[in-house]
Amino acid sequence: MNPSAQKTLSVKTLQINGKDVSAREDQTILDVARENGVFIPTLCNLDGLTPVGACRLCLVEVKGSRRLLPACITQVQDNMEVSTNTETLVKYRKMILELLFAERNHVCSVCVSNGHCELQAMAQKLGVDHIRYPYLYPKLAVDASHDRFAVDHNRCILCQRCVRVCDEIEGAHTWDVQGRGTASLVITDLNQPWGTSESCTSCGKCVQVCPTGTLFEKGRASGEMTKREFLPYLTLMREERV
Amino acid sequence: MSKARIATIWLDGCSGCHMSFLDMDERLIELADKIELVYSPLVDAKEYPENVDVCLCEGAVSNEDDLKKILKVRARTKILVSLGDCAVNSNVPSMRNPFGVEAVCHRAYIENAQLNQQIPKQVIPPLLKNARPIHECVKVDVFVPGCPPSADGIYYVVTELLAGRMPDTASKTRFGA
Secondary structure, three states, X not given: OOHHHHOOOOEEEEEEOOEEEEEEOOOEHHHHHHHOOOOOOOOOOOOOOXXXXXXOOOEEEEOOOOOOEEOOOOEOOOOOEEEXXXXXXHHHHHHHHHHHHHXXXXXXXXXXXXXXXXXXXHHHHOOOOOOOXXXXXXXXXXXXXXXXXXXXXXXXXXXXXXXXXXXXXXXXXXXXXXXXXXXXXXXXXXXXXXXXXXXXXXXXXXXXXXXXXXXXXXXXXXXXXXXXXXXXXXXXXHHHXX | OOOEXXXXXXXXXXXXXXXXXXXXXXXXXXXXOOEEEEEOOOOOOOOOOOOEEEXXXXXXXXXXXXXXXXXXXXXXXXXXXXXXHHHHHOOHHHHHHHHOHHHHHHHHHHHOOOOOOOOOOOOOOOEEEXXXXXXXXXXXXXXXXXXXXXXXXXXXXXXXXXXXXOOOHHHOOOOOO
């Protein structure tokens, strides 16, 4: 994963939920937690893409830090004492997830990704059975101008996986984000219809990494959009060639 | 032991949750020994009675009539269950919300009507600004997401409540299930 892996890396020792664990110095709290079978929820993180800390679901408590820290972009340090499942964290995770639902128009029952959606599955896993915040009901567009794919902004959680996979893996950087806060939108090229994008190679990687039904293949009806896990394989093949 | 007084109501939904309720099939016979269905689209009672133990509520709160009904149901019911995605998160009925009532009515009654193009002013209850989940209007005790929740899920919820326990629905159903 890290190109500088050949140089000597020192080992850090830390505690996760009271258990002693060791890690390479270039690892994040999330990496180490996963290696040790500790579950930390994530939506924006994806193996093979640079972590960005966008979804905030992976927040953890680190003793001595007054802020909660996103595990996906926080590097390990010696003698860190990390907690991943405190009452505060459980509370905040549910809030974050509920706010994601309240912010756009997520209608699972008629979504192409119903039954294959990471947001929907996460709600069930974290016990979110209703949303306590007022829904914003924003008026958002669907862009179906591309020959094979479409983007429905109603379902977007702004995880930026599409932006990263297009930039880092495909090398096209067709996708980006415009606006700020809840007004943010993923856009293609200079905010033009996807079908008119000159940089898009129509590779479909963005569609495959989308955690929800935002990006999908045309012609898929409710619940029919399933994703292929191609990124770990691609990353592995590229690593071995170095 | 006296039978539990159960009711069901149907607000802005497709009746799919009630169909799923009926899909409990032979288990309905078993339930019939333990419950009395005091009010429901499935029975003939005209007025929502007092002292209801459990009410399964399908549908979002979308018009003035829905709101009036759910306020009455809440006042007369011990345990109010939001049954299905429309009740829990307003689901498909909420898809009109971004457009506004005026645009929606115009689309339905003027643009898409071939005869008598007019927006109804009587008999049909006026739409509220938004179709809303039930818990935004009254307190809800149990949430059962799903579109519709499965018959197994509904059976689990009803039997748990009859046994005096609060059901853990996360293990049985989810949004869109």
